[in-house]
Every structure is written in structure tokens, then in C-alpha cells.
Amino acid sequence: MFTGIVEEVGKVSSIKKSGSNLDIFINAKMTAELKIDQSISHNGICLTVVSINDDDYKVTAVQETLEKTNLGNLRASDPVNLERGMRLGDRLDGHIVQGHVDQTATCKEIKEKDGSWEFTFEYDPEIGNITIEKGSITVNGVSLTVVNSKKNEFSVAIIPYTYNHTTFKNLVVGDRVNLEFDVIGKYVKRISEFS
Structure with a gap:
């Protein structure tokens, strides 16, 4: 769950095709605080951190996600709105956001x-x-x-x-x-x- 309050604007480092999936590498200040398996909202899309390397982390978007979102339009150096999942007990400053693009x-x-x-x-x-x-x-x-x-x-x-x-x-x-x-x-x- 997210709130829709953007924490940071990260930058796409690179994108690699992997079968019908897209591996997206993001450079962000928050990377040092992330862990593998963590859910992050990327332009409103909930994606899972699958690897971390220095200031970059990798997420993978499957074909279903690519068909229903604008992720396929991303290019290296593009900015991306980032938000980590909300913590229970925090204020809900935005509204309840699932990270599932309609x-x-x-x-x-x-x-x-x-x-x-x-x-x-x-x-x-x-x-x-x-x-x-x-x-x-x-x-x-x-x-x-x-x-x-x-x-x-x-x-x-x-x-x-x-x-x-x-x-x-x-x-x-x-x-x-x-x-x-x-x-x-x-x-x-x-x-x-x-x-």
C-alpha cells in the first residue's frame, strides 16, 4: 500500500529486455535503504526490488504490466516518481493507493x-x-x-x-x-x- 506522496524522483539507469519482461535499473538516493523483495511504486506501479548494486536497484516488469502501463515508454535517463510502501501507524497524507494501474x-x-x-x-x-x-x-x-x-x-x-x-x-x-x-x-x- 502507498499514499501517492512521492518520496523521490529517481532516474532510469538502463533497461534490458529479458524474454517478454523488462528489467529496469533505477538510480536513487533511497537505494542504500532498500532491501531485496521490497515493494516500490514507480510512476504508480508497484514493482519488487530484485537486486541492488551501489546506487542502482533493479525491478522487473512482466508483459501484463507493460501492456497496461506506460513502463514500455521509459528510456535511460528518464525521471521516475518513487515511493516506498507506507508503514502502519504513519499519517496517510495522500489517499490509499495500491500501486495497481487501472x-x-x-x-x-x-x-x-x-x-x-x-x-x-x-x-x-x-x-x-x-x-x-x-x-x-x-x-x-x-x-x-x-x-x-x-x-x-x-x-x-x-x-x-x-x-x-x-x-x-x-x-x-x-x-x-x-x-x-x-x-x-x-x-x-x-x-x-x-x-
Whole structure:
């Protein structure tokens, strides 16, 4: 479980194809504190640390993950939002995030708003996910509040701190992002389908 509060922006050191899997090597300050088998959120995707070498650690993404996320678009030197799993007893500063990406979206528009930014994302509504006004959404692992919720798009307001301490500063129109919709909303929607 995660909170969607990014701890660090790491950098992709290298990527290697391994059958249908992708081995991703990440350079991060937190590497010295990691251990093998630990779960880390990478742009909102929960991946397991499989090896550690100096300041780099390795995770492996299987075909299923590559098909449902934007991990296949990563290249060496790309920034990655990182968050370690939350500890029981800590404050929940974001919202409950599982690290299981529901689908991707495309950045449709970026507006500078005199000290903040508004990012608009478009997603395929046929998959069945929904947003609600002032509800929670995770974009590339960042816990955010939905504004301007529509059937196939939504916007989020980004404060300067979030912009400067995540990969939002690197996003451009047309980029593909990972979305995890609010877990409580997913359960409510699923239960109502059976009522």
C-alpha cells in the first residue's frame, strides 16, 4: 500500500529486455535503504526490488504490466516518481493507493495558472473507470484531487511543490500517464453493478 506522496524522483539507469519482461535499473538516493523483495511504486506501479548494486536497484516488469502501463515508454535517463510502501501507524497524507494501474491516459492540455498548473487528461471510458469531482486519483503515482470531472477526462491542479518534486515538470501534451482510480470508488461502482 502507498499514499501517492512521492518520496523521490529517481532516474532510469538502463533497461534490458529479458524474454517478454523488462528489467529496469533505477538510480536513487533511497537505494542504500532498500532491501531485496521490497515493494516500490514507480510512476504508480508497484514493482519488487530484485537486486541492488551501489546506487542502482533493479525491478522487473512482466508483459501484463507493460501492456497496461506506460513502463514500455521509459528510456535511460528518464525521471521516475518513487515511493516506498507506507508503514502502519504513519499519517496517510495522500489517499490509499495500491500501486495497481487501472489504465493509462493522455495528457491533453497544460495550463499555467499564475503560480500553479492545471493538467487535463483524457482516458478511455469504455474500460469502466470513473472520476468524481473532488475525488482522489493517482497520476504516475502522485495522489491528486480531481477537478472538472467528465466522462472521459478530468483535470488536476498542481501546486509548485508537487510540480518541482515530481515528474509533472517533465510532462508535455501527448504524454501517456498511469492512472489508478480511487479504490473505494471502484468497490462502490462494482457493488452498484450487482444491485
